[in-house]
Amino acid sequence: MAELGVLSDAAVLIGGDGRIAAVGPLEDVRRSAGAANVVEVSGVLFPGFVDCHTHAIFGAPRLADHERRARGETYQAIAAAGGGILSSVRDVRERDGSALLEATRRRLRVMLAHGTTTVEVKSGYGLATEAELKQLEVARAVANGRPDVIATFLGAHEVPEEVRSNRDAYVDAVIQEMLPAVRRQNVARFCDVFCEPGVFTTAQARRVLESARALGFGLKLHADELEPSGGAELAAALGAVSADHLAAISESGIRALAASETVAVLLPGTMLFLGRPAQAPARKLIDDGAAVALATDFNPGSSPGLSLPLVAMLGVSQLRMRPAEAIAAITVNAAAAVGEAGTRGQIAPGFRADLTLVAARDWRELPYWYGVNLVRGVWIGGAACHSLEGPLDLTD
Amino acid sequence: MAELGVLSDAAVLIGGDGRIAAVGPLEDVRRSAGAANVVEVSGVLFPGFVDCHTHAIFGAPRLADHERRARGETYQAIAAAGGGILSSVRDVRERDGSALLEATRRRLRVMLAHGTTTVEVKSGYGLATEAELKQLEVARAVANGRPDVIATFLGAHEVPEEVRSNRDAYVDAVIQEMLPAVRRQNVARFCDVFCEPGVFTTAQARRVLESARALGFGLKLHADELEPSGGAELAAALGAVSADHLAAISESGIRALAASETVAVLLPGTMLFLGRPAQAPARKLIDDGAAVALATDFNPGSSPGLSLPLVAMLGVSQLRMRPAEAIAAITVNAAAAVGEAGTRGQIAPGFRADLTLVAARDWRELPYWYGVNLVRGVWIGGAACHSLEGPLDLTD
Numbered sequence: 001m002a003e004l005g006v007l008s009d010a011a012v013l014i015g016g017d018g019r020i021a022a023v024g025p026l027e028d029v030r031r032s033a034g035a036a037n038v039v040e041v042s043g044v045l046f047p048g049f050v051d052c053h054t055h056a057i058f059g060a061p062r063l064a065d066h067e068r069r070a071r072g073e074t075y076q077a078i079a080a081a082g083g084g085i086l087s088s089v090r091d092v093r094e095r096d097g098s099a100l101l102e103a104t105r106r107r108l109r110v111m112l113a114h115g116t117t118t119v120e121v122k123s124g125y126g127l128a129t130e131a132e133l134k135q136l137e138v139a140r141a142v143a144n145g146r147p148d149v150i151a152t153f154l155g156a157h158e159v160p161e162e163v164r165s166n167r168d169a170y171v172d173a174v175i176q177e178m179l180p181a182v183r184r185q186n187v188a189r190f191c192d193v194f195c196e197p198g199v200f201t202t203a204q205a206r207r208v209l210e211s212a213r214a215l216g217f218g219l220k221l222h223a224d225e226l227e228p229s230g231g232a233e234l235a236a237a238l239g240a241v242s243a244d245h246l247a248a249i250s251e252s253g254i255r256a257l258a259a260s261e262t263v264a265v266l267l268p269g270t271m272l273f274l275g276r277p278a279q280a281p282a283r284k285l286i287d288d289g290a291a292v293a294l295a296t297d298f299n300p301g302s303s304p305g306l307s308l309p310l311v312a313m314l315g316v317s318q319l320r321m322r323p324a325e326a327i328a329a330i331t332v333n334a335a336a337a338v339g340e341a342g343t344r345g346q347i348a349p350g351f352r353a354d355l356t357l358v359a360a361r362d363w364r365e366l367p368y369w370y371g372v373n374l375v376r377g378v379w380i381g382g383a384a385c386h387s388l389e390g391p392l393d394l395t396d
Numbered sequence: 397m398a399e400l401g402v403l404s405d406a407a408v409l410i411g412g413d414g415r416i417a418a419v420g421p422l423e424d425v426r427r428s429a430g431a432a433n434v435v436e437v438s439g440v441l442f443p444g445f446v447d448c449h450t451h452a453i454f455g456a457p458r459l460a461d462h463e464r465r466a467r468g469e470t471y472q473a474i475a476a477a478g479g480g481i482l483s484s485v486r487d488v489r490e491r492d493g494s495a496l497l498e499a500t501r502r503r504l505r506v507m508l509a510h511g512t513t514t515v516e517v518k519s520g521y522g523l524a525t526e527a528e529l530k531q532l533e534v535a536r537a538v539a540n541g542r543p544d545v546i547a548t549f550l551g552a553h554e555v556p557e558e559v560r561s562n563r564d565a566y567v568d569a570v571i572q573e574m575l576p577a578v579r580r581q582n583v584a585r586f587c588d589v590f591c592e593p594g595v596f597t598t599a600q601a602r603r604v605l606e607s608a609r610a611l612g613f614g615l616k617l618h619a620d621e622l623e624p625s626g627g628a629e630l631a632a633a634l635g636a637v638s639a640d641h642l643a644a645i646s647e648s649g650i651r652a653l654a655a656s657e658t659v660a661v662l663l664p665g666t667m668l669f670l671g672r673p674a675q676a677p678a679r680k681l682i683d684d685g686a687a688v689a690l691a692t693d694f695n696p697g698s699s700p701g702l703s704l705p706l707v708a709m710l711g712v713s714q715l716r717m718r719p720a721e722a723i724a725a726i727t728v729n730a731a732a733a734v735g736e737a738g739t740r741g742q743i744a745p746g747f748r749a750d751l752t753l754v755a756a757r758d759w760r761e762l763p764y765w766y767g768v769n770l771v772r773g774v775w776i777g778g779a780a781c782h783s784l785e786g787p788l789d790l791t792d
Binding site for chain 1: 457459462463465466467468506510665668669670671673700701702703706709710712713714716717718719758760761763764765766767768769792
């Protein structure tokens, strides 16, 4: 992860199929290019950023939760006051699908403007078949757009108010009703579960994920965010593409991920926004051989931030990742965490021509100038789809 | 600090002198306005943000320091490898004044684009009379511009390499040569000292600041960043406008600030970027009665970030400030920390018409959607000086 190929005075040749045909020194590529259109850019060209963990389909921001948390109220107290995940569930259930689509499109455009070319979005604010499908229909409506969207079914995000007393019955409903309905509509590629003591146990998560796998879904898992409960081990055992959060991962969880192909997706913005002291042990995960990706966790409760460059800065400053590791974590490794290891996240022949141009002289500026948007251009499948003018480079 | 006056469907009447003549409900202001030009805006209009602590006049970014810190190297090791403050000193000494001016102008424009209408900038990368004056001449050249600049002389930022062995002799030079030269050129309004064990003692800081006061400078102090050493107490005793950093402030320091007019300027972005676990005790400072401001500390070593909205988010999420306190901390209290309590930082009659328009429906969105720039317009002294188009609002 710490080795990054960096070229100067280089060119990328994009084929008619939207894939990268060649990459190398400008003169070499020019010689092989024939009658190509040439777009000259200055700055640093990265692989398009991949945000591999978001809950980007939601209605209103949860502004009151933020203030209550600052006052020291517990999540239980915030939920009792009408906040928490279930307030977003009420919102999504009541909101018209077209209004949800419009808000989502607008937010995805902001993600694009920050360099994200592929974004994973989860359902999980419906918690009933119809409302989960409403979210996933929004995801389908914005898919193959700008940025490109990969959808994950997260019916097991929380237990809805109406069946609070019977968590196992809700898990049954996820397995027997929701999963088959999502499969029939073909609106999600992955299935995810919020596995955490007090939410869904590892046994419940296993039931859901095994059922999902049997239906052909790829697997993801919210694991070990607050307490170690064997979530990472479960994700690795089931061959999930990713285990996400991991701030409280155990030693055996680290070993399990290191020995697997499952990507450890870390979400440092969430810990920052919640004001929690513990960040995931990125250094140990990497040093022990796990593949680590970083994502925003964009959602209205615990992480209303959507800038991957800021997350990369947090990777370096908070997680002690090297700058090169942080770049790999929002590109090649993030692509692997959404099942696109061989197709996105690298500037290399055969990969889709998803590119993000940054106003900088040195690639290390990306995770350095924090809190500003240095992205100046974005291409998806070779097509220019965002450019920002402005003298916003900060280097000397 | 927790009480914010919020008006809906309101208007601001700006006089020919660039000051606010009236503010109130739209219809009331319209009735009193006569033949005013009307500019209609939607969003939330804040007092222009005041960044009351920066080291914005520098040359190159210190990219290698960031990676070395992530690898666990100490500040001493980083300095020994050619990094640290003294590398910025070498850079500023060697760099042409016009190159320094150009880089500074560009960075200040980015600050403006993030809503900052007044910025305090310090010298301190010169550490010799001529080089300190070069930095302060840059500050003068950009003052009364956009954003407006208030300059602080920080000759006692560190001891330069050439006199490392004799710190007291350097303090003598600051007092006997630099302060009078800065006074003669009239290029700084405040004098500041980096008071910290291993850098300048409280006794040395007192000598510098008392000399500065005698020459008519206002006073500021870098205090108690890493260890409690009586810095806050000294700032209060000398009647400084601010005591800054304070991550390691003592109980007696808190009492001293609470009993004084000295503003506690907290810099949470620095602690974030450095990956330090301890943030300043904002909650206790506020609850005990101190005035708290927040600033970026924008500098190439420990805080290459210049977004005050992000700093306000850190105030809420990391320092447990209420959203209203965080807004006060980057406006009215920050104005007090640069000696402009009665003139800037409020939307009220008589105040300079410095205004920042944010794409939001609710003012609490500013410290919530973190890492994106929601600023859509900036006015200084009533003159429009920045506007950004784009569908970048994130609310539902």
